[in-house]
Amino acid sequence: MSEPLHYLPATELARRVRARELSALELLRATLDRIGAADPHLGAFLHVDADGAERQAAAVDQALARRDDPGPLAGVPIALKDVIVTGGVPTTAGSRILAGWVPPASYSATVVERLRAAGAVLVGKLNLDEFAMGSSNENSAFHPVRNPWDLERVPGGSSGGAAAAVAAGLCAGALGTDTGGSIRQPAALCGVVGLKPTYGRVPRYGVVAFASSLDQVGPLARTVGDAALLFEAIAGFDPRDSTSIQEPAPRLADALTRGARGLRIGRPRELELPGVDLEVTAAVDAALDVLTHLGATVTDVSLPHAAYWLPAYYLVAPAEASSNLARYDGVRYGMRAGPPEQSLNDMYARTRGAGFGAEVKRRIMLGTFALRSGYYDAYYRKAQQVRALIARDHERAFAEVDLIATPTSPTPAFRLGEKTQDPVTMYLTDVFTMGAPLAGLPAISVPCGFTPEGLPVGLQLTARALDEATLLRAAAAYEQATDHGLRHPPEQNLAGEGRA
Amino acid sequence: MAALTREDVLEIARLARLHLEDDEVERLRGELSAILVHMERLAEVDTDGVEPMTHAVPMQLRLRADEPGAALPVEDAVGQAPDRADDFFQVPHILRPAGSGDGRGGAGGPT
Amino acid sequence: MTGRWQPVIGLEVHVQLATRSKAFSGAPAGFGAPPNSQCDPVVLALPGSLPVFNRGALELALRLGLACGSRIRQVSRFARKHYFYPDLPKGYQISQYDEPLCDGGTIEVELGGSTRSVQLRRIHLEEDAGKNLHQPGGRASHVDLNRAGVPLIEVVSEPDLFSAEEAAEYMRVLRQLCRWLDLSGGDMEKGQLRCDANVSLRAVGSTELGTRAELKNINSFKFVHHAIEHEIARQARILDQGGTVVQETRLWDSVAGVSHSMRSKEEAMDYRYFPDPDLPPLAVGDDVIERVRASLPELPAARRARWRGELGLSDDDARHLASDRAVADRFDAALAAHGGGAAAAKPIANWILGEKDAAQSTVAPAHVAELVRLVETGTISGQTGKDVWAEMAATGEAPTAIVERRGLTQVRDEGALEAACAEAIAAHPTEAASFRAGKPALIGFFVGQVMKRTGGRADPKLVNQILRRLLSTDGASR
Numbered sequence A: 001m002s003e004p005l006h007y008l009p010a011t012e013l014a015r016r017v018r019a020r021e022l023s024a025l026e027l028l029r030a031t032l033d034r035i036g037a038a039d040p041h042l043g044a045f046l047h048v049d050a051d052g053a054e055r056q057a058a059a060v061d062q063a064l065a066r067r068d069d070p071g072p073l074a075g076v077p078i079a080l081k082d083v084i085v086t087g088g089v090p091t092t093a094g095s096r097i098l099a100g101w102v103p104p105a106s107y108s109a110t111v112v113e114r115l116r117a118a119g120a121v122l123v124g125k126l127n128l129d130e131f132a133m134g135s136s137n138e139n140s141a142f143h144p145v146r147n148p149w150d151l152e153r154v155p156g157g158s159s160g161g162a163a164a165a166v167a168a169g170l171c172a173g174a175l176g177t178d179t180g181g182s183i184r185q186p187a188a189l190c191g192v193v194g195l196k197p198t199y200g201r202v203p204r205y206g207v208v209a210f211a212s213s214l215d216q217v218g219p220l221a222r223t224v225g226d227a228a229l230l231f232e233a234i235a236g237f238d239p240r241d242s243t244s245i246q247e248p249a250p251r252l253a254d255a256l257t258r259g260a261r262g263l264r265i266g267r268p269r270e271l272e273l274p275g276v277d278l279e280v281t282a283a284v285d286a287a288l289d290v291l292t293h294l295g296a297t298v299t300d301v302s303l304p305h306a307a308y309w310l311p312a313y314y315l316v317a318p319a320e321a322s323s324n325l326a327r328y329d330g331v332r333y334g335m336r337a338g339p340p341e342q343s344l345n346d347m348y349a350r351t352r353g354a355g356f357g358a359e360v361k362r363r364i365m366l367g368t369f370a371l372r373s374g375y376y377d378a379y380y381r382k383a384q385q386v387r388a389l390i391a392r393d394h395e396r397a398f399a400e401v402d403l404i405a406t407p408t409s410p411t412p413a414f415r416l417g418e419k420t421q422d423p424v425t426m427y428l429t430d431v432f433t434m435g436a437p438l439a440g441l442p443a444i445s446v447p448c449g450f451t452p453e454g455l456p457v458g459l460q461l462t463a464r465a466l467d468e469a470t471l472l473r474a475a476a477a478y479e480q481a482t483d484h485g486l487r488h489p490p491e492q493n494l495a496g497e498g499r500a
Numbered sequence B: 001m002a003a004l005t006r007e008d009v010l011e012i013a014r015l016a017r018l019h020l021e022d023d024e025v026e027r028l029r030g031e032l033s034a035i036l037v038h039m040e041r042l043a044e045v046d047t048d049g050v051e052p053m054t055h056a057v058p059m060q061l062r063l064r065a066d067e068p069g070a071a072l073p074v075e076d077a078v079g080q081a082p083d084r085a086d087d088f089f090q091v092p093h094i095l096r097p098a099g100s101g102d103g104r105g106g107a108g109g110p111t
Numbered sequence C: 001m002t003g004r005w006q007p008v009i010g011l012e013v014h015v016q017l018a019t020r021s022k023a024f025s026g027a028p029a030g031f032g033a034p035p036n037s038q039c040d041p042v043v044l045a046l047p048g049s050l051p052v053f054n055r056g057a058l059e060l061a062l063r064l065g066l067a068c069g070s071r072i073r074q075v076s077r078f079a080r081k082h083y084f085y086p087d088l089p090k091g092y093q094i095s096q097y098d099e100p101l102c103d104g105g106t107i108e109v110e111l112g113g114s115t116r117s118v119q120l121r122r123i124h125l126e127e128d129a130g131k132n133l134h135q136p137g138g139r140a141s142h143v144d145l146n147r148a149g150v151p152l153i154e155v156v157s158e159p160d161l162f163s164a165e166e167a168a169e170y171m172r173v174l175r176q177l178c179r180w181l182d183l184s185g186g187d188m189e190k191g192q193l194r195c196d197a198n199v200s201l202r203a204v205g206s207t208e209l210g211t212r213a214e215l216k217n218i219n220s221f222k223f224v225h226h227a228i229e230h231e232i233a234r235q236a237r238i239l240d241q242g243g244t245v246v247q248e249t250r251l252w253d254s255v256a257g258v259s260h261s262m263r264s265k266e267e268a269m270d271y272r273y274f275p276d277p278d279l280p281p282l283a284v285g286d287d288v289i290e291r292v293r294a295s296l297p298e299l300p301a302a303r304r305a306r307w308r309g310e311l312g313l314s315d316d317d318a319r320h321l322a323s324d325r326a327v328a329d330r331f332d333a334a335l336a337a338h339g340g341g342a343a344a345a346k347p348i349a350n351w352i353l354g355e356k357d358a359a360q361s362t363v364a365p366a367h368v369a370e371l372v373r374l375v376e377t378g379t380i381s382g383q384t385g386k387d388v389w390a391e392m393a394a395t396g397e398a399p400t401a402i403v404e405r406r407g408l409t410q411v412r413d414e415g416a417l418e419a420a421c422a423e424a425i426a427a428h429p430t431e432a433a434s435f436r437a438g439k440p441a442l443i444g445f446f447v448g449q450v451m452k453r454t455g456g457r458a459d460p461k462l463v464n465q466i467l468r469r470l471l472s473t474d475g476a477s478r
């Protein structure tokens, strides 16, 4: 392969490290160099843990020297969205209210422990919309992230740092979180693969909660094979998460080579929406043609309640968020605002008023409203009932098809500042991605081409619960039949003086 | 539901313990009212007899054996507090009637 | 109270469950540890921490539910109850709201010789908060989260108590039951048991409930009666003057012996309950219920009835023995070891209840039975038995061994006793003469003298007989 090291797939990097063709420390140094050169243009990282990464890389090399197995991700540089708790390493959730918080050394997310056990080298923490609330990464309390394909555009959100870092080769893969589309939408806007697993498939222990009944951790990667490798490493039952599904971690090698023949793919009529970019529609149509040529069949299906995804989501998610964010109170960790002499309630209100950004406050307000007594039945409970109908729609559709296909995002990456004035317009960017988390289903975004301006477009596939294998199977078949994955962001965007 | 009033916004902010500047109150009043218009479309959906879906995947609670594990070292517990006194977290003085024990239900609520 | 009004009282009682770890995490649930030393990420509500429920807490809650005859829900649910307070780390308490673990049930209360079944509304599971420590006159408060996350049950009665006495008795019975079932130490002063009271008055003869006030912070057993009595009087005064009672929460101030209103717009609560998305529904299968039911000890009321009926114990003895399960169990074990059935019940009860702190006794039930048998057979006197008991309690040695080692067996050798009696009479000629002259009460004096000479080991009955014989014959021969 003529690819530079930083664009090699994680599968290839792990192979080279395990074969001792490349040391983990060499790979880490190349990665840190790449971050040092390119990140000033992107702002993807909030923290680079060079020391910790070096210890992990050295441990991998030592294990290999002893002929021990360092794991399937040996030496592979991975970065984490900064809602994933890393013991001894700052974790901010992109919020001022957590600025400076360093979790106890003994407290790390289960997914962090699993990546380490698999031999991955965790290079740092990635920028995001504050508390994972947003679709453009402009809600980071620290700085926005720029899209490596066009620095004037957003990378999507909330896992914007993860998508940008992976797309620009700042790490071989990343973990993000997806609540209403926060892995898939930025993956689409940055031209990478993003997988949101089935709810309960990947442990949430140690993942800063946004909306507990929706949140899932998943991989962002440059290839479908890399996404599968990361997913295998992090999936599986965890006794520390009461919502973790008691299923063994899936084995996916098979799925990646089975091809698309015989797969039944449905296109929901209700999601042929007027606001979708023509270029996006064209790319998705072309992708489904490719899959048809590969032996899949494409039919229409119905998701009758698709029009209610957005209102259901924007009641359930903020309600749970308003509850999950009550712990940020200036007492045990994080910041406190106001003078030493103040009432308790003033301390709370000032700390939370100053510590949270505008979008987080908006959602806390919305969620608090929806849970108030007297409003609960008409808002929160009603939304959960509609959610049950949305899940039933999917169940019925999956009686007829194996996968549901839509665009991931109605538009390619939009300009920084373009949608910040109107929250509802911003919320509409997740119109295709909210269904899967509401129904608890796995979904993936796969690069499916580019607009004439050179902006990536993503194809979203949704599958039955626990059927990530079929998602990855279709995505892998499509990826092999096309060459979108060979394109990388223009290198001139990432050279010279940084501007992010 | 009519549009939110300024008082609604302030009451919600009080419940959520969020200090809002005056301009924020007005902006949120408009934004939340606009968002709620979208939310109210849910009323169109017939949900008679539909069980609310509280969990994305049907599951039952798993139970943990009653076996104590390790506690965090005290320094890990209180070391990151914005204000502490010895090994306690320190907060602004909580007003309470004299002799009312630890004041549960005073400024806060019952358990 | 004041003739015209009937008080109607409902109690909400929080019971700390004596588990080893916390309700939703493995942090130790130790009491009295240094501040903030019983915390883990879940207790501190660190970002990303998640709850996992403790099976031990469920089983303890089921014990009380089954003991009270509550209906156990096959599926119950945890909800979040929101309010901001420094001792509540998550900003919400995990509790149960509209789907509690137990519905209904009763608690038997005896008052003035009659028994009544007080109706329960529900028993639900929840977690405790930490402790805020207010420096008197200080400028800051301190927070210790050791108690945060300790499992609680909340036992909610119907408004089915009609006097302060009845409420206090209900609390006593509930505390006894919690101890009996090993749920909790039940110590109000340690906060293991906490009581909130809903009090209202209605015109005598009316069936409608009046407006109620909720009385909180009754933090000692001795205040239950007093605080409720005080609230009844307060409301009666208002109603007598033609006023109306305001629905409100009032805080009991045990120092001043008054309550204060907590009403304030600033503090208006809206708990914003919703099902906790981190905790799927709690399913309790019949197998679990039957296993817990099978493990329940015989309950105090059943045991008292059995003792009265089968053993003929007095109501008073039965009540005392049943005041504590350790005492009751020791009684039953001693009775079984003795094997003598009803006849042995009273002496065994006497020995066990005769101890200062019967619940803490170190005397083994088998030894109690053995001692009773020694006295029964006349091997030792009752008086000697008391000495033996003291030694048993101190050393744990078996009574037979003590009696043998110390040579305490009663002397019943008539020849030896006759000699001792003769000596006693000879040594006290004046008293002997008085006895013969018609002072029969002096026989006690001589028995005492003989006991002294025999080291207390003489069989007093036999001594009595011999003395009477000698005192009459001697007199005749002189």
Ligand SMILES: [Mg+2]
Pocket: B110, B111, C012, C154
């Ligand atoms: Mg209550």
Ligand SMILES: [Zn+2]
Pocket: B110, B111, C014, C095, C126, C154
């Ligand atoms: Zn309670």
